[in-house]
Amino acid sequence: MATSKKTKSDAKHGSNGHRWRNGSAQTSKPVANSDLRSYSIPDYRLEHPDLTVRQAIEKGKDGAEHVRYEVEGNLNAPVPPIRDSKYLDKKQCIEIYRYMLLNRKMEIGLENLYKQGKVVGGVYFGLGQEACSCASAYALDKDDWFAPMIRNQGALLVRGFGASDMMMQYMAKADSPTKGRDGTSHFGDIEKRNMVSPISMLGDLIPVLSGVALGARLQGRNIAALTWIGDGGQSTGVTYEGINFAAVQNLGLVLFVESNLWAYSTPSEMQYRVKDLAERAIGYGIPGVIVDGTDACQVYDAARDAVERAHRGEGPTLIEAKMMRMKGHAIHDAAAYVPKPMFEFWKKRDPIARFENYLVKEKKWLTPKENAELISDVERVIEEEREIAVNFPMPTPESAEGGVFCEDGCHEIKPKYSIPKVKKGTGGFKQTEAAVHLK
Ligand SMILES: Cc1ncc(C[n+]2csc(CCOP(=O)(O)OP(=O)(O)O)c2C)c(N)n1
Ligand SMILES: [Mg+2]
Numbered sequence: 001m002a003t004s005k006k007t008k009s010d011a012k013h014g015s016n017g018h019r020w021r022n023g024s025a026q027t028s029k030p031v032a033n034s035d036l037r038s039y040s041i042p043d044y045r046l047e048h049p050d051l052t053v054r055q056a057i058e059k060g061k062d063g064a065e066h067v068r069y070e071v072e073g074n075l076n077a078p079v080p081p082i083r084d085s086k087y088l089d090k091k092q093c094i095e096i097y098r099y100m101l102l103n104r105k106m107e108i109g110l111e112n113l114y115k116q117g118k119v120v121g122g123v124y125f126g127l128g129q130e131a132c133s134c135a136s137a138y139a140l141d142k143d144d145w146f147a148p149m150i151r152n153q154g155a156l157l158v159r160g161f162g163a164s165d166m167m168m169q170y171m172a173k174a175d176s177p178t179k180g181r182d183g184t185s186h187f188g189d190i191e192k193r194n195m196v197s198p199i200s201m202l203g204d205l206i207p208v209l210s211g212v213a214l215g216a217r218l219q220g221r222n223i224a225a226l227t228w229i230g231d232g233g234q235s236t237g238v239t240y241e242g243i244n245f246a247a248v249q250n251l252g253l254v255l256f257v258e259s260n261l262w263a264y265s266t267p268s269e270m271q272y273r274v275k276d277l278a279e280r281a282i283g284y285g286i287p288g289v290i291v292d293g294t295d296a297c298q299v300y301d302a303a304r305d306a307v308e309r310a311h312r313g314e315g316p317t318l319i320e321a322k323m324m325r326m327k328g329h330a331i332h333d334a335a336a337y338v339p340k341p342m343f344e345f346w347k348k349r350d351p352i353a354r355f356e357n358y359l360v361k362e363k364k365w366l367t368p369k370e371n372a373e374l375i376s377d378v379e380r381v382i383e384e385e386r387e388i389a390v391n392f393p394m395p396t397p398e399s400a401e402g403g404v405f406c407e408d409g410c411h412e413i414k415p416k417y418s419i420p421k422v423k424k425g426t427g428g429f430k431q432t433e434a435a436v437h438l439k
Contacts (some may be wrong), residue, residue: 043278044290045080050073050077051342055069079354084297088297093358096135100130100135106167109385123330127327136254136300136303145212163382165177168389172394205227209227210225214251219415223310224252227254228258231257231262250313256320259322260324260325278290289320292322306319
């Protein structure tokens with residue numbers, strides 16, 4: 001139970017006001033048992049890392065104060081096994097593994113293109129988050145919708161984009177999804193792949209995806225609308241508004257909170273005080289689930305359950321995926337502020353290495369030879385896609401004047417599923433009684 005006593009650990013971690021995430025520094029009056037409510041947040045993880053990051057302030061030789069982060073906890077904990085999926089069979093697991101490899105190798109390719117000076121702007125990576133991006137998107141049905149964030153390039157591969165699309169986009173080539181008008185990930189595909197373009201303002205995709213689910217419902221369909229938000233981005237007001245809207249309207253929003261421990265250089269300890277972000281679901285009145293974001297089977301199962309809830313018209317689900325952002329914010333950020341032992345801890349939990357071990361050694365669903373062939377096939381595909389992308393021309397200067405203003409039918413919005421049904425007689429409004437005034 002909570003206590004008002006100052007504990008030893010409070011004093012020790014006082015430098016940034018951080019206290020352990022168990023509310024131990026709060027005071028509360030005793031409450032009668034009948035007043036207590038209980039909620040449950042299913043936690044699929046087979047491991048609960050107990051690492052804590054704290055801020056330390058040091059004085060340099062020049063007398064100036066420098067901020068640095070330290071990590072505490074059991075850094076030598078054994079790596080947990082992959083949890084068997086309730087749903088995935090051998091073929092599906094291998095397919096997800098292949099997408100994760102494509103995701104990883106495409107991003108290595110992008111990093112190389114950047115270093116060769118071929119990329120216009122920056123490059124973002126989802127290193128360490130491939131299971132979260134790929135296995136969640138894999139759980140969608142064809143008619144479902146999704147909207148990726150910067151770390152979810154793997155989801156685009158799952159939904160049918162080629163690595164060359166992303167490569168051309170970063171190089172601003174003429175045949176890129178935005179025809180060279182954007183150098184990063186701001187593109188969608190509402191025609192074929194049901195993909196809403198990423199919005200840079202963190203959290204804004206959540207109400208948009210809720211709106212997509214509402215639009216589909218007005219056309220007679222309950223669909224799942226999947227998007228992701230970071231552990232930093234979930235602090236925004238629009239996140240609350242979007243989830244709450246989906247909650248009260250019972251819309252099929254499937255929201256992955258990517259708890260990757262950092263938001264730029266801010267550790268999650270300085271973003272929120274709840275122990276787990278899935279607890280926020282209680283406040284919204286919707287189900288919340290915790291998964292190990294480095295375990296593709298757990299990610300898939302939680303996503304699939306949420307997708308099926310959405311299809312049944314039962315409303316949104318918040319899934320917190322715990323993992324670590326294994327690179328800096330983008331290519332310009334060396335992440336020097338991250339304590340090295342944290343990288344070492346999470347490197348041992350590499351989602352691809354663990355899934356490989358699961359498929360080859362534990363399940364024996366792939367022989368070492370088949371695995372080596374699969375990896376070299378992925379490398380061949382990425383190399384071919386890279387060649388296509390690199391050799392494609394840049395847009396012609398004249399093309400800049402096209403696609404700026406609307407031309408006839410240039411972005412006609414048609415109902416995707418059917419014409420919305422509007423009840424007769426709902427066009428006007430009834431004269432109601434005057435408002436009630438309490439005296
Ligand atoms: C509303 C808003 N505030 C700030 C930013 C600038 N910004 C872009 S990414 C980022 C950090 C995001 O961290 P997190 O949400 O944890 O996602 P991660 O990068 O870890 O995947 C910030 C502050 C923004 N894009 N939108
Ligand atoms: Mg983050």
